[in-house]
Amino acid sequence: MVYEHEIPSGSKLYFGESAKVKREIEFVSAELLDNLGFEEIVTPLFSYHQREYFDSSKSLLRLNDADNHEVTLRADSTVDVVRIVTKRLGRSTESKKWFYIQPIVTFPTKEKYQIGAEILGGTFEEVAKSTTMLLKEMDATPVMQISNIAIPHLLNEKYGVSLDVLKSMHIEQIMGTDLPWIEKLVRINTMEDLIDLSAFPEDIKVELEKIKSVTQNVNYEKMVISPLYYAQMRYYDSLLFRMFEGNSLLSMGGIYTIDGVEAAGFALYTDECIAYKMNNEAK
Numbered sequence: 001m002v003y004e005h006e007i008p009s010g011s012k013l014y015f016g017e018s019a020k021v022k023r024e025i026e027f028v029s030a031e032l033l034d035n036l037g038f039e040e041i042v043t044p045l046f047s048y049h050q051r052e053y054f055d056s057s058k059s060l061l062r063l064n065d066a067d068n069h070e071v072t073l074r075a076d077s078t079v080d081v082v083r084i085v086t087k088r089l090g091r092s093t094e095s096k097k098w099f100y101i102q103p104i105v106t107f108p109t110k111e112k113y114q115i116g117a118e119i120l121g122g123t124f125e126e127v128a129k130s131t132t133m134l135l136k137e138m139d140a141t142p143v144m145q146i147s148n149i150a151i152p153h154l155l156n157e158k159y160g161v162s163l164d165v166l167k168s169m170h171i172e173q174i175m176g177t178d179l180p181w182i183e184k185l186v187r188i189n190t191m192e193d194l195i196d197l198s199a200f201p202e203d204i205k206v207e208l209e210k211i212k213s214v215t216q217n218v219n220y221e222k223m224v225i226s227p228l229y230y231a232q233m234r235y236y237d238s239l240l241f242r243m244f245e246g247n248s249l250l251s252m253g254g255i256y257t258i259d260g261v262e263a264a265g266f267a268l269y270t271d272e273c274i275a276y277k278m279n280n281e282a283k
Helices: 017-035 078-092 124-137 150-157 163-168 171-175 182-186 202-218 270-282
Strands: 062-064 070-073 097-106 110-120 143-148 223-225 236-245 248-258 261-269
Touching (some): 017 110, 124 236, 124 248, 150 163, 261 270
16 A cells, blocks of 8 residues: 555655755756856656666666657666767757756666766866866765776676676685786775786786876875776776765766767766765754
8 A cells, every 4th residue: 555645665855954955956066067168958858778878778667659669767867968969969069068967767766866967078087077076065075986997898808707797896706817917906996006007917007007197187185996896887988986975976977988979977966965965064
């Protein structure tokens, strides 16, 4: 029996102070991104193209359009922003920088609010610095974890390490592989660990050098390195960052390719940001 006051598990309800905090976060973020030269976009809640960019389509909520073509509810904003800007808006806009403030929904009834931005042809440094600016407006200075998705792909495709093992981060199984340098790779955690990369094969070394370079260019105080992290979104193919406050993931972003378009982007997870701000103000 479903009572009149119940809402589905996984859905969001904000009221009173929490609704006010949500509005403030979104307003300040919109103002800052506008000042940084981003144009705003609101994409459709329905999409034809989400499934091909998810590791598993099980999380997608499926419907059918008037012609009985399968559509899904928006479970990610990045793919549709890039496709709409490059293929639908086309020559009607010259802007390469776009931001959105909108929710995503996944199966069975999970709702998440996000503030995100995409830069066509953008760099890792641009989106990382924009993210830290937004979080600073909330008085948040979370840990930035930097990864490079090319490394787990190399380990899988060239060195025989199962992608499933990497996804689940079974450290014992990774360490058990017959690679003389794998333990040193697993133990990389700080910028100092990237000083001497002579132990690694050239292809791994090249990707670690990319991490080393961005840690210097972003110049953020609280950084950790996680070279084996694997993102579940298929379009991420290179440098990636995640920002944590305690156990809460406040933001994620990086470099990606969609339909041959190279871009950089990030998303702030609004629900986690609201909880962080309210907890911080309550102290």
